[in-house]
Amino acid sequence: MRYNGITESTRVDIMEVVCGIIEENQTYLIAKRGKGVHENIWEFPGGKIEHNETREEAVVREIKEELHLDVEVLEHVLSVVDHREAMDIHVHAYRCRKIGGSLELHAHHEVRYVSYQELYDYTFEPSDYAILDGLGKHKASLATNKDFS
Numbered sequence: 001m002r003y004n005g006i007t008e009s010t011r012v013d014i015m016e017v018v019c020g021i022i023e024e025n026q027t028y029l030i031a032k033r034g035k036g037v038h039e040n041i042w043e044f045p046g047g048k049i050e051h052n053e054t055r056e057e058a059v060v061r062e063i064k065e066e067l068h069l070d071v072e073v074l075e076h077v078l079s080v081v082d083h084r085e086a087m088d089i090h091v092h093a094y095r096c097r098k099i100g101g102s103l104e105l106h107a108h109h110e111v112r113y114v115s116y117q118e119l120y121d122y123t124f125e126p127s128d129y130a131i132l133d134g135l136g137k138h139k140a141s142l143a144t145n146k147d148f149s
């Protein structure tokens with residue numbers, strides 16, 4: 001069978017995932033994955049986009065479900081593609097700000113707020129290092145914007 005000119009054997013499924021980079025006082029929230037797939041890997045909280053929701057809505061929902069925090073999405077930072085054997089994972093990363101809620105861990109073993117430099121001391125999903133680099137570039141451009149404090 002063919003899908004848009006691509007044979008079935010080469011067709012790659014795509015999983016669309018969002019994650020939120022929650023900033024607080026020049027630090028960023030990272031979370032250590034709990035029991036299940038990729039346990040103990042550090043990540044930015046998030047997950048799969050559901051039908052009929054925007055990426056921004058998915059960030060807000062996932063962070064509420066996983067950490068019981070209310071966040072406001074500030075802006076898109078970067079989207080990366082992780083080519084896995086079974087599928088391609090598209091990860092869309094957004095800067096966020098906490099606006100409410102009290103931390104509860106529903107999907108992770110632990111969270112930490114760390115500085116930008118400290119992020120590189122942790123083991124993330126391979127594709128997340130591109131997000132760290134993108135965040136660095138984003139920070140640099142924001143620093144030149146006087147409207148950003």
Ligand SMILES: Nc1nc2c([nH]c(=O)n2[C@H]2C[C@H](O)[C@@H](COP(=O)(O)OP(=O)(O)OP(=O)(O)O)O2)c(=O)[nH]1
Pocket residue numbers: 017018019038043044045046047048062082089091125127128
């Ligand atoms: N949450 C999150 N997932 C990431 C990141 N980078 C990355 O490659 N992924 C991958 C890991 C997973 O294979 C995939 C799906 O994310 P997830 O496991 O958090 O999805 P979810 O919260 O919807 O999980 P579930 O309800 O299906 O248990 O995305 C990241 O920074 N944050």
Ligand SMILES: [Mg+2]
Pocket residue numbers: 045046047048062066107
């Ligand atoms: Mg998740």
